Amino acid sequence: MTAKQSLPWIAGAALIALPFVYREPYHLHILILILIWSFAYTSWSMMGRFGLVSLGHGGFMGVGAYVTALLWNHLGVSPWIGIPIAMVAAAILAMIVAYPCFRFRITGHYFVLVTLALSGIVLQVITATRDYTGGSLGYTPDRTKGSQLWALQFDDKVTWYLIALGVWAVGLAIWKWVDRSMDRYALEAISEDEDAAAAAGVNVTWEKLKITVISALMTALAGALYCQYQMFISPDTVSGISVSLQMVFAVIVGGLYVSLGPTVGAVITILLAEGLRIGFGTKAVGWDNLVYGVLLVVFIIFLPKGILGSILDRLKTARKA
């Protein structure tokens, strides 16, 4: 095993060992949030890297979070069953919207606007069914006493850290799996030129639908995890256009085409938001998004490959020279 091959394993072992050495709750909390959001951002970039820019992922995340919580509160269904149901629900929703888009070659602007409508509809449905979901006031899953495995509720942060770490690692594994599959080449061909790809024998609709469903499943899982960890969800934090844009922003800042890009994006955005919150307190309301927005525009204009993507590019050219 070369140094390069063993690096991920060493880093993984260090991340697993971390909470047993260092248990400061606030820092662990930030780490858990970073891991959960990294996973969500990774799921977005599964599609985004192939030019399928979706602003509907806020909708998938909302479905994941709310279906899990509603099943638990109203029917007493354990999240262990509720989360898969929520994921399937998000996948079905994705298929209903994505199939006509792909079948009728709705791409680019059209696709973005259609998916934008999707996150809008989920937000409106959550707000409209306020008798069940609490509307814009938010929703809390019923608490159990202490940590309960079947209720997926844990009091200690270490357990949550390990869960989030595991899910995040699975996200990266799925990325690698897609990266090595034939589908990657098919999807890259599609993103370059759909008609040419179709002429070369790629089943365009099917390939795009596959990656969309994978992405929706993962995003719903991220939403459900976020809900179980925070024990509070509101339409604005897990669904809607701003959540979708937040995903896009983090991924573009981190780097869209590299596996750890979304993670870097999550680290930067969450540290930025927390830094502003601690530095300025309640005066910071609005400032974090102001900084986000300016950075997003600046990044798209000057550094479209993102921070990690650009660094890796630099390293590659430096090595060649």
Next chain:
Amino acid sequence: MTEIFDIYLLEAMVNGILLGGVLALLALGLNLIFGVIDVTWICYAELVMIGMYGMYYMVQVFGLPYYVAAPFTILLVAGLGALLHLLVIAPLLTAPPINQLLATGGVLFVLQSFATVAFGIDFRNLGIRMPVLKFAEMHFSYSRLLAFAAALIGMTLVYYFMKKTYVGTAIRAISQDRQIMALMGVDTRRIYLITSALGGALAGLASCLLVLQYDIHPFVGLSFGPITFLIVVLGGLGNFVGGFVAAFVFAEIISLGGLFSDLEWGYVLAFAFFIVMMFIRPAGLLARRS
């Protein structure tokens, strides 16, 4: 009983038409920009929001009369549109179109949070209460009638501008073939800038009208932004007439849906209708099937 019900139905339908006027105005602005520059301004509704704050400050703080403040607001938002083009879109003209769209998504964040930071999150309104018109047991607010009339006038003006002036002709020509027009001696950069300012001016006009009906807060754009995007997609991006028709279809659905249940359900119904239409007419209401 049925008679009263019918009156309500008719009232909701007329209110839907009145709402459709302003939505059609917004759709026209977006279509114009998309048709000419091939960009979608995700932050379009946020420009309207800034315009509404402009109206609020001019009318409530500086005490200008409504009809004096309105032209200034239109100019202000037109300027913002031109600025948005110069600062964000122009550097990205050769970039993939998705990047331009996402950059305006960043501008959406900037404008929303700028309004939060600068104006706070309180709900404000102009304090102008327009009388209610009673007609055959139906109630219509003057603000909606005014909005409808002004929106129609605005759209007619744009129509004549496009048909009768040299710049208008150039704009229409560019939306038909972007490459050739540069060869025909049209300064594309100037046309882009004028189109952006015109799109901004339409948003400014919409903000003068919406300020009469909505309370102003930093996130007010979200209450009509998404619906505007649905309208332009349903009408077919860049298709002016399609956007016009779709605006009224959507306004009717929202208005009638809101009659039978909450307003949110009106929106949900509109969204659902939209998705069904994506199956039936994916390229827009008035598109010819290829």
